[in-house]
Amino acid sequence: xxxxxxxxxxxxxxxxxxxxxxxxxxxxxxxxxxxxxxxxxxxxxxxxxxxxxxxxxxxxxxxxxxxxxxxxxxxxxxxxxxxxxxxxxxxxxxxxxxxxxxxxxxxxxxxxxxxxxxxxxxxxxxxxxxxxxxxxxxxxxxxxxxxxxxxxxxxxxxxxxxxxxxxxxxxxxxxxxxxxxxxxxxxxxxxxxxxxxxxxxxxxxxxxxxxxxxxxxxxxxxxxxxxxxxxxxxxxxxxxxxxxxxxxxxxxxxxxxxxxxxxxxxxxxxxxxxxxxxxxxxxxxxxxxxxxxxxxxxxxxxxxxxxxxxxxxxxxxxxxxxxxxxxxxxxxxxxxxxxxxxxxxxxxxxxxxxxxxxxxxxxxxxxxxxxxx
Ligand SMILES: Cc1cc2nc3c(=O)[nH]c(=O)nc-3n(C[C@H](O)[C@H](O)[C@H](O)COP(=O)(O)OP(=O)(O)OC[C@H]3O[C@@H](n4cnc5c(N)ncnc54)[C@H](O)[C@@H]3O)c2cc1C
Numbered sequence: 001x002x003x004x005x006x007x008x009x010x011x012x013x014x015x016x017x018x019x020x021x022x023x024x025x026x027x028x029x030x031x032x033x034x035x036x037x038x039x040x041x042x043x044x045x046x047x048x049x050x051x052x053x054x055x056x057x058x059x060x061x062x063x064x065x066x067x068x069x070x071x072x073x074x075x076x077x078x079x080x081x082x083x084x085x086x087x088x089x090x091x092x093x094x095x096x097x098x099x100x101x102x103x104x105x106x107x108x109x110x111x112x113x114x115x116x117x118x119x120x121x122x123x124x125x126x127x128x129x130x131x132x133x134x135x136x137x138x139x140x141x142x143x144x145x146x147x148x149x150x151x152x153x154x155x156x157x158x159x160x161x162x163x164x165x166x167x168x169x170x171x172x173x174x175x176x177x178x179x180x181x182x183x184x185x186x187x188x189x190x191x192x193x194x195x196x197x198x199x200x201x202x203x204x205x206x207x208x209x210x211x212x213x214x215x216x217x218x219x220x221x222x223x224x225x226x227x228x229x230x231x232x233x234x235x236x237x238x239x240x241x242x243x244x245x246x247x248x249x250x251x252x253x254x255x256x257x258x259x260x261x262x263x264x265x266x267x268x269x270x271x272x273x274x275x276x277x278x279x280x281x282x283x284x285x286x287x288x289x290x291x292x293x294x295x296x297x298x299x300x301x302x303x304x305x306x307x308x309x310x311x312x313x314x315x316x317x318x319x320x321x322x323x324x325x326x327x328x329x330x331x332x333x334x335x336x337x338x339x340x341x342x343x344x345x346x347x348x349x350x351x352x353x354x355x356x357x358x359x360x361x362x363x364x365x366x367x368x369x370x371x372x373x
Pocket of ligand 1: 123126128131132154348351352353354355356357361
């Protein structure tokens, strides 16, 4: 691996660290509700004032036109400080609008996305369509200059406070699978939308979103009808470098080690053995992140590196939490303790954004050329 941050990126990282000193109390990386949400929004808006939510957008779209590595550095530091995760709006949504939206859509959405004035949630998964997204059934039927939307989304993070939902829906026959899907922007204040909570193990709130004859203006369709699959694949590719930051798991591990030290447990040879093994797993995560960044830097397709990065990072987060659980009793079994929370939170990491099995499938088929059964 030849990746080096270089003096400009190092200077930017230091600038981010200085900036984050004022936001140490945000705690929005793991916690998303109530006061944490308000604090995270404040942080996102402060980023917007610096135009840091649009670091890699082209300048003619209002961005800074910087290399995606700047975004990696920003969100890696955010993860280290446990401050916040990247908003979907200025990432996947904005970049797809820039690539495939109309001039009117760019003018309507981009200025407010860059400043975190509006929030989007992602409406992809459904009860029978998660890993197999091409099986989704939420249907939009064209009626003049609008679509009529019916169906149901599930696991919609942040759906209860989103202004808009970025919905992948069926506009053609089910047999056509991914070739008959379209992206619509749905205004969450539209009549016919119901949002119900689903509590998650890490304390966050998921949602189920129901559409009952919801009217969506044609002007809210992104790209071509039946052209949604290509757009979601491309938008995923532009966001892979911020999908799983190595700093998150490095920070988990650093906190575990200092927690054990404070309790005088690190002289125990069994504890030391476990920590050393886990340190290697954490170092591997950084190696995968660097391989991904190198591919991004070279402008290569990074699907396999991204899958390996996501797999290694999310599995490592669970490995660290497991060690904390094993060595940290009785606190690790007390609901509400920091290390107990670490374990609960890490459970969803291997599912959201694609499960470990799906990541292994990508590595097997695209990386190793093995046939998928
Ligand atoms: C924290 C978090 C946030 C999320 N946020 C959102 C969101 O905002 N919007 C949204 O739309 N969705 C969101 N999701 C949903 C997420 O994308 C899905 O949970 C995920 O894609 C898996 O789909 P599923 O839950 O339907 O499980 P399934 O696809 O039913 O999978 C069940 C099990 O079968 C395995 N499996 C499935 N297919 C294969 C295969 N081909 N090969 C091997 N094993 C397989 C899986 O790995 C898994 O273990 C979120 C999920 C989490 C955990």
